[in-house]
Amino acid sequence: MIRWTIAVFEFKRFLKWKQELMSIGFMLLTFAVMSAWPHIKGFIDKDYRVAIVTAAQLPEVEGFVFSKLDAAALEGAKAELGERWDLLVNSSGGSLAITGTQSASWHEKLTSQLQRWYQQQQISALPLTGEQRQVIDTLPEVNFSFTKEQTGDEQERKVRKVVSMVFLGLLIMGYFASFGLMFTAITGEKQQRVTEQLLTLVSAREWIDGKVIGISLFSLKTILTYGVMALLLIQGAAMISGKGGLSLPLGVLDMLGMLLFLGLGLLMLNTFLAGFAATIDDPNHSGRSMVMLLPGVLMGLVFAVMDNIEGQLMQVLSWLPLTSFAAMPMRIAAGEVAWWELLGSLGLLAAFVVWLANASARVFELGIRMYGKEPGWGDIASAVFNRRG
CATH class of the missing domain: 3.40.190 (D-Maltodextrin-Binding Protein; domain 2)
Structure with missing residues (x-):
């Protein structure tokens, strides 16, 4: 119960309803203008x-x-x-x-x-x-022939590729939003010396779980908001070009699978950020802040191979828990993924998130209780692998 209380606090802490309503209003206004733009342009020009x-x-x-x-x-x-x-x-x-x-x-x-x-x-x-x-x-005629059944025509493949690119872009946006919120929240609380009072009310594990869940919910809300905005902009661009509305070539199960990987991915990223941010004593002078950008490098690796989503490297990345949260949704958006691959990758990711949550909680407790110095790398490794020294 305490975890959810902290989670709700962290979520409401960064949620500004007036700003959200203004963003939604601006989004709807933009979509309306883009939909009517061909008529406006024809009338004015x-x-x-x-x-x-x-x-x-x-x-x-x-x-x-x-x-x-x-x-x-x-x-x-x-x-x-x-x-x-x-x-x-x-x-x-x-x-x-x-x-x-x-x-x-x-x-x-x-x-x-x-x-x-x-x-x-x-x-x-x-x-x-x-x-x-x-x-x-006359240009030479080109005829493609395939030995396997295709998932759709050329237009559908283009739309699926756009969906993949938008998903990865939104995920990177959500990660950097979480990075800023988690980093400022934890290091700010340490500098203000409020951790002693909080630790007398809640345990370190409840504290970190609440922060991770709350900020993950806020990041998920941000991603979904900008995802809807991107969809409306794409629809508006299609209308302006005279192609009519575009429908997403994704089924309900595809969308559900992508959301599951997105949710677990945000939990994993924020769990890592929360645990490591607690080991930083002074964010203005610590060189460890760069380590918190490592997940961005992993997402950059997925971005580097997205031009060959059907390739072997993307398949490997879609199984590794450190990259599957970004790689597997792109494979889902690009085409069909076997059910056993989806469940297997999802299971590995969920198991890794559970292990990382326990390890990060130990690192968080180690770092949040220290003032004036940062724990050594050996101390962090011992906490990660639960070695008692």
């Missing part, structure tokens, strides 16, 4: 008027209206720049001569489109046979 000296078919570029112009009328049209025309393009003479009133950001987009259009006109003017023109205009 004007189509730029471009006159081209050409005998060929006019190009088609969204946001631009093209008109043919005689070469003799080009000089006279320059007087109408800025009023009737936004740009004048002379495509005679083997190059593109573009005249405008002043430089603008939309020139770059139009220039690349005009270059491709003019290149096609030049190719069409070459004395080529019909077969030669077809070879130039």
